[in-house]
Each structure stands twice: as structure tokens, then as C-alpha cells.
Amino acid sequence: MKKILILTNWKLNGTKKKIKKLIKKYKNIIDKIKNIKIIIAPPLIYLDYTKKKINKINIKLAAQNIDLHLSGAYTGETSIMMLKDIGIKYVIIGHSERRIYHNEKNNIVEKKFNLVNNNGLIPILCIGENYAEYQNNQTKKICIKQIKFILKKTKTKLLKKLIIAYEPIWAIGTNKSPEPREIQKISKYIKSYIYKKHKELYNKTIIQYGGSVNINNFHEIIKQPDVDGALIGNASLNGKNFISMIKQI
Numbered sequence: 001m002k003k004i005l006i007l008t009n010w011k012l013n014g015t016k017k018k019i020k021k022l023i024k025k026y027k028n029i030i031d032k033i034k035n036i037k038i039i040i041a042p043p044l045i046y047l048d049y050t051k052k053k054i055n056k057i058n059i060k061l062a063a064q065n066i067d068l069h070l071s072g073a074y075t076g077e078t079s080i081m082m083l084k085d086i087g088i089k090y091v092i093i094g095h096s097e098r099r100i101y102h103n104e105k106n107n108i109v110e111k112k113f114n115l116v117n118n119n120g121l122i123p124i125l126c127i128g129e130n131y132a133e134y135q136n137n138q139t140k141k142i143c144i145k146q147i148k149f150i151l152k153k154t155k156t157k158l159l160k161k162l163i164i165a166y167e168p169i170w171a172i173g174t175n176k177s178p179e180p181r182e183i184q185k186i187s188k189y190i191k192s193y194i195y196k197k198h199k200e201l202y203n204k205t206i207i208q209y210g211g212s213v214n215i216n217n218f219h220e221i222i223k224q225p226d227v228d229g230a231l232i233g234n235a236s237l238n239g240k241n242f243i244s245m246i247k248q249i
């Protein structure tokens with residue numbers, strides 16, 4: 001039975017009350033399923049609160065972003081040292097919403113990815129094409145270009161895991177997604193590229209799919225042989241739906 005990694009990205013959503021309720025729902029299912037690992041990415045301000053709520057529950061936490069600096073006069077930012085200090089293990093890097101709304105280009109994504117890796121945390125790298133690129137059959141090219149750019153400066157031996165979330169930009173929050181067989185094709189292609197260029201990452205590579213994953217398409221997507229998990233945004237905010245999705249596994 002393959003292991004499945006689910007990352008729930010709560011983005012800019014939630015209150016303490018809502019988080020408490022969601023964790024209660026998640027808890028009902030987590031102990032019953034052995035082949036699944038869940039990582040939650042709450043808003044930064046609620047990381048510590050969520051950490052207290054998941055105490056003794058088998059759920060891990062991710063930050064949605066970090067700053068490039070370790071400390072100093074950078075108003076409004078959070079550093080990798082602070083995440084380390086409160087015991088966070090994962091950081092989402094290169095999410096398309098960061099790339100679009102915060103102008104994070106590949107060079108920033110690369111720096112953040114390697115900052116996380118060099119400091120002993122696990123980056124979750126988001127990659128993916130826009131709609132025009134999808135229509136022009138550029139998906140493979142775009143994904144490999146993004147991965148190549150990041151990995152050329154990565155100390156791959158330090159990587160505990162290489163987690164890549166394939167997230168077509170046009171599928172995020174739109175209720176549209178590629179066919180499961182297309183997702184499989186891309187996941188397989190990414191894996192074969194990585195295994196060819198970085199043999200040391202064999203058995204360490206996890207490919208997730210993200211972008212409008214919901215109760216209707218989750219199972220078909222997760223069934224694909226080279227898809228090792230899902231990055232779920234909107235659908236993870238509804239506790240009841242989320243549990244039903246996980247039960248499908």
C-alpha cells in the first residue's frame with residue numbers, strides 16, 4: 001500500500017475557534033488511517049496555537065512562507081529561525097499565490113528553498129504552468145525548468161525528502177483541474193527526470209498534486225501510481241468534506 005502525503009493549505013483563513021473545530025474533525029480520522037500523513041499549513045499567526053491543538057495527534061505543521069533573512073529590520077516578516085524555534089518542520093515554497101501577489105520569481109523561490117533545506121527543515125516546492133502554457137503543451141518543459149533552477153544550488157544530500165507539489169496555476173481555486181491521467185503523466189515525467197539527474201533522491205521524492213482537489217476528484221487523482229499525495233486548499237477548510245475525502249482512501 002503506498003504512503004500518501006496530504007498537505008492542507010489553509011491560506012488566509014481561520015480563527016482560533018474554527019481551527020479548534022477543524023482539528024477535532026481531523027482527529028477523528030487520523031488515528032484510523034495508517035498509510036496517510038497529514039501536514040497542516042495554517043496562517044503563520046496561528047502556527048503556535050495549532051501546534052498546541054494537535055498535541056499528541058499524529059499531524060505535522062508547515063509554514064506557508066518565510067522571509068529570506070534570518071533576523072533584523074524586516075518589518076512584518078518571519079524567519080526560518082523563528083519557525084525552528086517553535087518546532088515547525090515544513091515550509092511551503094514557491095506557491096503560485098506568492099509568485100503572483102508577492103512577485104516571487106524563481107531566484108527568490110530558489111533562495112527560500114535552499115534556506116529551508118540548509119537549516120534542516122523540509123521545503124515543499126510548488127511548481128506548475130499557467131493556462132496558456134498548458135494549452136500550448138508546455139507543462140513538462142515549465143515544470144522541469146522550475147525544478148532545475150531550484151536544484152542546481154541544492155545540497156541534495158541534506159534533503160530529508162524532496163516534496164514537489166505539481167500545481168497548475170489555472171487549477172488553483174478555480175474548480176478546474178487536469179484529468180487524473182494527465183496528472184499521472186506529469187508526475188511520472190517529473191520523477192523520471194529527478195531519478196535520472198539526482199539518483200541520490202530515489203526513494204526520497206514525493207510528488208503531490210494540488211489545484212481544485214475536492215471530494216469528487218480526490219480519489220481518482222490519488223489512485224494514480226505516481227501521485228503520492230495532494231495539496232488541498234479550499235476543500236480542507238470544510239471538516240466534514242475533508243473527512244469524507246480521506247475516508248475514500
Ligand code: PGA
Nearest residue numbers: 172173210211212233234
Ligand atoms: P485549492 O488550492 O485546493 O483551493 O485549489 C490549492 C492550492 O493553492 O494549493
